[in-house]
Amino acid sequence: MQLQNIKGIRIPEHVNKLRPTRESVRDHLLIVIGLAIYAFAWKGLLLPHQITGGGVTGISALLYYAFGTPISISYFILNSILLVISIRSIGLTFSLRTIFGVGVLTLLFSIIPIVPKGTFINANDSFMACVVGGILSGIGIGMVFMSNGSSGGTDIIVKMLHKYRNVTLGRAMVYCDVLIISSSYLIFGSIEKVVYGLVTMAVYSITVDTMINGVRQSVQFFIISREYEKIADRINTDIHRGVTILNGEGWYSHEPVKVIMLIARKNQSLAIFRLIKEIDPDAFVSQGSVIGVYGEGFDAFKVK
Structure with a gap:
């Protein structure tokens, strides 16, 4: 058995091999915390004010607004389809963390209730709700990306773009999300709702990009x-x-x-x-x- 001398103490090599496991536990813990912040941003701020964001969560929000479909159910079904693409295109390691992220976020969406409008932000101040919601959701997903995780959905597409093309994560998200947010006009018939969604997307993208890439x-x-x-x-x-x-x-x-x-x-x-x-x-x-x-x-x- 090989031994390694660190600070005068001889430690068996197999003990040192446990260190990556501790890092993995830390990463998964940060992923859970980040997803909890993201879920709170949606359930506590965006959904009560009928604001549509991007990604599969945004699509799930549209289905909730239009048909009352629980966001956790549509989110899980859509991600199950995209995960097949993830395994083939990005690799098993990223896909395993994506499966973990999708499972955790689905659970969080199921147990966190949609709070009444006006609980955290004034009921008539949807602009503040979209700004604060965008910041919190961006912080949450930024923590997930920094820990090599994913919340699934269009994050899978974004990860592929970031892997094969020299494009920032925030910019790739813009390409994936504009069409989803614009679709909210078909439900509400309100340009104001679309603008709120675009503001949320911009704040969210800048926050994620700042956390991941700085400048x-x-x-x-x-x-x-x-x-x-x-x-x-x-x-x-x-x-x-x-x-x-x-x-x-x-x-x-x-x-x-x-x-x-x-x-x-x-x-x-x-x-x-x-x-x-x-x-x-x-x-x-x-x-x-x-x-x-x-x-x-x-x-x-x-x-x-």
């Missing part, structure tokens, strides 16, 4: 480790980012060292740190923000 900042890593080959391989396969290996020399010891240079999105930083800690907790890591990164996988050149 689309990129970060630069310099990593010095004896396990540089393992770290570089895992960054390629798990993070899907290219790395460059630089030759260096420790000036005090005059020993040759390998330096991993890496450019990644800001929202990938946590996953990279987790990966490095798992392979080599004693690695030396420098992270810095970069103003602009241009080329494949990042922004296009904007000069004429």
Whole structure:
């Protein structure tokens, strides 16, 4: 049995392998908290004021307004169909967390009642309801995305767009949601309701984009480790980012060292740190923000 020395204590290797499990538990807990915030935003603010948002939840809201169908039932049925697409297109790992997210959110929609209009926001102030509801739902889904989870629905489509195209999550959501929100005119015959829905979508998208991508900042890593080959391989396969290996020399010891240079999105930083800690907790890591990164996988050149 291999042993690893950390801070003078020799710990069996199989104990160290439990650490990713703790991270997984933390991620799932954050997913549940985020979904609870999202469900409250709908049941406590948006549905009482008859505001339509985007995604499958928005479609379920339209069915609720038109036919009285419980939002939890239509949400679950529509997601069951989309999950088949998720498994084939995105992969089993994301799909498992999507199944978890869909199950939790369906349960939350079932147990959280629709509160009477005016309970949290003045009954005649639908604009404030759409703004606060958009912020809360964006915070909730942002927490879910940051934990590599999903609430299902058009999040699946958004995740595919974000995976294969250089487009922000917020912008991809706009493309998926405008048509759904505009459809509320067929039910209410009110442009005002459509405008409220679009305001909710805009606030929601900006909130999610801010939480996930910040201002689309990129970060630069310099990593010095004896396990540089393992770290570089895992960054390629798990993070899907290219790395460059630089030759260096420790000036005090005059020993040759390998330096991993890496450019990644800001929202990938946590996953990279987790990966490095798992392979080599004693690695030396420098992270810095970069103003602009241009080329494949990042922004296009904007000069004429």
